[in-house]
Amino acid sequence: MSEMIKVAVDAMGGDHAPLEVVKGAVEAIKTREDIKVFLVGQEELVKKELEQYTYKPEQIEVVDAKEVIETAEPPVNAIRKKKQSSIVLGMNMVKKNEADAFVSAGSSGAILVGGQVLVGRIKGVERPPLAPLIPTEKGVALLIDCGANVDARASHLVQFAKMGSIYMENVVGIKNPKVAILNIGAEEEKGNQLVKETFPLLKACEDINFIGSIEAREIPHGGADVIVTEAFAGNIVLKLYEGVADTLLTKVKEGLMSTLRSKIGALLIKPALKQTLKAFDASQYGGAPLLGLKGLVVKTHGSAKANDIKNSIIQCVTFREQEINSKIKEHICTETEE
Amino acid sequence: MSEMIKVAVDAMGGDHAPLEVVKGAVEAIKTREDIKVFLVGQEELVKKELEQYTYKPEQIEVVDAKEVIETAEPPVNAIRKKKQSSIVLGMNMVKKNEADAFVSAGSSGAILVGGQVLVGRIKGVERPPLAPLIPTEKGVALLIDCGANVDARASHLVQFAKMGSIYMENVVGIKNPKVAILNIGAEEEKGNQLVKETFPLLKACEDINFIGSIEAREIPHGGADVIVTEAFAGNIVLKLYEGVADTLLTKVKEGLMSTLRSKIGALLIKPALKQTLKAFDASQYGGAPLLGLKGLVVKTHGSAKANDIKNSIIQCVTFREQEINSKIKEHICTETEE
Numbered sequence A, B: 001m002s003e004m005i006k007v008a009v010d011a012m013g014g015d016h017a018p019l020e021v022v023k024g025a026v027e028a029i030k031t032r033e034d035i036k037v038f039l040v041g042q043e044e045l046v047k048k049e050l051e052q053y054t055y056k057p058e059q060i061e062v063v064d065a066k067e068v069i070e071t072a073e074p075p076v077n078a079i080r081k082k083k084q085s086s087i088v089l090g091m092n093m094v095k096k097n098e099a100d101a102f103v104s105a106g107s108s109g110a111i112l113v114g115g116q117v118l119v120g121r122i123k124g125v126e127r128p129p130l131a132p133l134i135p136t137e138k139g140v141a142l143l144i145d146c147g148a149n150v151d152a153r154a155s156h157l158v159q160f161a162k163m164g165s166i167y168m169e170n171v172v173g174i175k176n177p178k179v180a181i182l183n184i185g186a187e188e189e190k191g192n193q194l195v196k197e198t199f200p201l202l203k204a205c206e207d208i209n210f211i212g213s214i215e216a217r218e219i220p221h222g223g224a225d226v227i228v229t230e231a232f233a234g235n236i237v238l239k240l241y242e243g244v245a246d247t248l249l250t251k252v253k254e255g256l257m258s259t260l261r262s263k264i265g266a267l268l269i270k271p272a273l274k275q276t277l278k279a280f281d282a283s284q285y286g287g288a289p290l291l292g293l294k295g296l297v298v299k300t301h302g303s304a305k306a307n308d309i310k311n312s313i314i315q316c317v318t319f320r321e322q323e324i325n326s327k328i329k330e331h332i333c334t335e336t337e338e
Helices: A019-031 A043-050 A075-081 A086-095 A108-119 A154-172 A193-203 A231-256 A260-278 A306-321 A324-336 B019-031 B043-050 B075-081 B086-095 B108-119 B154-172 B193-203 B231-256 B260-278 B306-321 B324-336
Strands: A005-010 A035-041 A060-064 A101-104 A133-136 A139-144 A178-183 A209-215 A226-228 A288-290 A296-299 B005-010 B035-041 B060-064 B101-104 B133-136 B139-144 B178-183 B209-215 B226-228 B288-290 B296-299
Touching: A005 A019, A005 A086, A005 A306, A019 A035, A019 A043, A019 A060, A019 A306, A035 A043, A035 A086, A035 A306, A043 A060, A060 A086, A075 A086, A075 A108, A086 A101, A086 A108, A086 A296, A101 A306, A108 A288, A108 A296, A133 A231, A139 A154, A139 A231, A154 A178, A154 A193, A154 A226, A154 A306, A154 A324, A178 A193, A178 A231, A193 A209, A231 A260, A231 B231, A231 B260, A260 B231, A260 B260, A296 A306, B005 B019, B005 B086, B005 B306, B019 B035, B019 B043, B019 B060, B019 B306, B035 B043, B035 B086, B035 B306, B043 B060, B060 B086, B075 B086, B075 B108, B086 B101, B086 B108, B086 B296, B101 B306, B108 B288, B108 B296, B133 B231, B139 B154, B139 B231, B154 B178, B154 B193, B154 B226, B154 B306, B154 B324, B178 B193, B178 B231, B193 B209, B231 B260, B296 B306
Parallel strands: A005 A035, A005 A101, A035 A060, A101 A296, A139 A226, A178 A209, A178 A226, B005 B035, B005 B101, B035 B060, B101 B296, B139 B226, B178 B209, B178 B226
Antiparallel strands: A133 A139, A288 A296, B133 B139, B288 B296
């Protein structure tokens, strides 16, 4: 058997932990024999959940973590003080090479801070960006950065573009991905100061397929594969996506339930509608990777279910197999190594 | 008869000009006898369109404008050189007090530049923001600023908050509107440099009902009535709103048309669905005002139809009747008059 790919998973993170996390881990290891999952969390709770399943014992190991970092805790403090938390222990496993990757549906802040402080950056990477996949009409696009670095500089954005491009090509499988910078107009002279500074740098960048600016309107239409932005705007895109979709589907449902006639119609359209809307869901691709670290850290959303956890684990496997970090080192370090 | 409220309308602006513009103008004057519309555009074309309608001749006057500013033209140049364009002539009418307001579905850039250069700012207003209304579950929210001032400063945002609040209260009719700053987290310490600087200023501002930060996810749910932001983020919100809604409704339609069963269902749900989705449409409130100018300038979207033009004209009437500019002067100038 080939070498195992080891993924540490935060068994205590997210709204449905440990139940859905444990379920997702079991589902993930059943897809391949060479995955080993470390379930990091309160041992007793996690083991009790595990009892329900049959699986190969060499593929799952429980790592006891007595503490839990809550979502509302100030992240810097939490990482510093809760040494026995699932997030700190899981990240330390990545740091010590005991795991290749860490997956968590827990506190975003703690994951971002922990990634930087505990796992550490690849030499040459200035800022590690958080890069979720968002659904588009054509599939998915990578939104990079989305929460890690507000007030980023142009040089950071160039690194985001390179890392995002490598990720989309090798993990998601989009050949020569189209890279665009999020902007408020299509023309080169449009934009704020940061975009104006970054645009020519991206244009001059030979190792990416830069297609210019993308307006927010074009993101859902699939106008680019990698959307480069600093975290403030990126976070707004991510959250508004959710908010508008949510509100609109609520309105559609209200419409369907408003008259007897429409209720009958609703029964008829339900299966077909479910099918098309399912295509507009990025969770099948796993969570958001925090790129540029010495190991992979993946943040899945707080409401993650078993399927999200499973896909995030599989994403870690692809990340490792495709040697993304070697590729990042190759493309980033040539320019910024001091 | 009371004094006429005079609105200049760009008969050449937008995808459906002059046809829909002329139609909208006629519909608007039929709602009230004290509205006078100046249709500014190529006289022959406009008069030919007008021939189709019966209306009181004292309520519509055609102002000949031999030139047209195209959407793609660099705005500063266009405003400087095309002195006989509908935008320049219409704005000059506002400047000379021959009209109270100007409505255009034409080039956003030219309207923003023309508003500043030709109409001019109210003394004390640092930057005039463009403030569209966006639909929410509860009605509408004012997004201010949305395209006029990228890289704005904290003092600008405070003025936006005040002007937006006055507009929502007096033109849209929301008593004591909830004002929030667009942010990437709900907590006061979150945000980029600009938000961190602006937050305490808004908190200290006595003449607005400041409720703190709003995350993009909460905008469609109607979490605030006035959403304060600089133009880069505001423009992203506006355009992504459109893009996500568009894509999602396309997906819903695809679902409805995908099987025979769903097609029958679609016929049954259509009237009810149309009804609920209509509520999620802000065009009934008119276009986006460019606030803080010595007169009102309203930008309606490029694809504006007669109904949008009509509502934009009525919006100008309310703006005038409610003496919004006196209120803006009162609240802005006390602090910033030099």
